Amino acid sequence: MPMFDLQGKVAYVPGGYGGIGQAIAWALAGAGAKVAVSGRDEAKAAAAAANLRDAGHEAMGLAMDAHTVADIRASVDAVRERFGALDILVNCVGMQREQSLLDVTEETFDEVLAVNLKSAMFLAQAAAKHQIAGGRGGSQIHLLSVRSQLGLRGRGYSAYTSSKGGLVMLVRQHACELAPHGIRVNGIAPTVVRTEMARHWLDNPDTYAQLKARIPLGRVAEPQDVAGAAVFFASEAAGFITGQVLYIDGGITASQ
Secondary structure, eight states: OGGGOOTTOEEEEETTTSHHHHHHHHHHHHTTOEEEEEESOHHHHHHHHHHHHHTTOOEEEEEOOTTOHHHHHHHHHHHHHHHSOOOEEEEOOOOOOOBOGGGOOHHHHHHHHIIIIIHHHHHHHHHHHHHHHHTSOEEEEEEOOGGGTOOOTTSOBHHHHHHHHHHHHHHHHHHHHHGGGTEEEEEEEESOBSSGGGHHHHSSHHHHHHHHHHSTTSSOBOHHHHHHHHHHHHSGGGTTOOSOEEEESTTHHHHO
16 A cells, blocks of 8 residues: 555664564565664674565664664664665664562663663664754654553563653654654554563463453464554554554553
């Protein structure tokens, strides 16, 4: 459909070789975008890009350490230099270090906020500078979580939930500041997605059963469920949507 067509667009997907990021990179490429993927492991990023190129898409892979602002800025500049533009940012960077409230260390708290929130700030800033200079608008999309809205009983999620909750407000603030430039900023907040990162939830029959029982649609999310939302927000189909968070959660936030 023309309203979902991304032909001629350039998309950057930090964290694009993870389970969700990889599905998003393929979906964006399938809609016609040139795609760059990055992460701390340069070999994995290069392999993900090679797979896209083997399927006939234009793609590049590069190293990017989300702990370092200089690295973040350099990666965004590299994408702009390679493809001549930057239209779409889909930030899939994220981490979790589970520690109960009474056991949270300063080092863990700082690292989770640095990777989940601070890196989002400076990815957005670096991308916005190129998008504004390019003069053709654009879209920025951040991966959040249902835990940006909901706490979790019995687990140590202080750092994670606070980082994702902060990211919701970053989305809203950046949407307001970038709207005059035609740049839309939105968030996607899934529940547990069937990826390697979620294996500890899904391989345990008890926790898996509990997960499905809490989700009204009766299943966990698949990476493709998230990828479809990313293409939507990146495309003209979402041309009048900014500052919003879409919960890909099978109904959890509607029922809790």
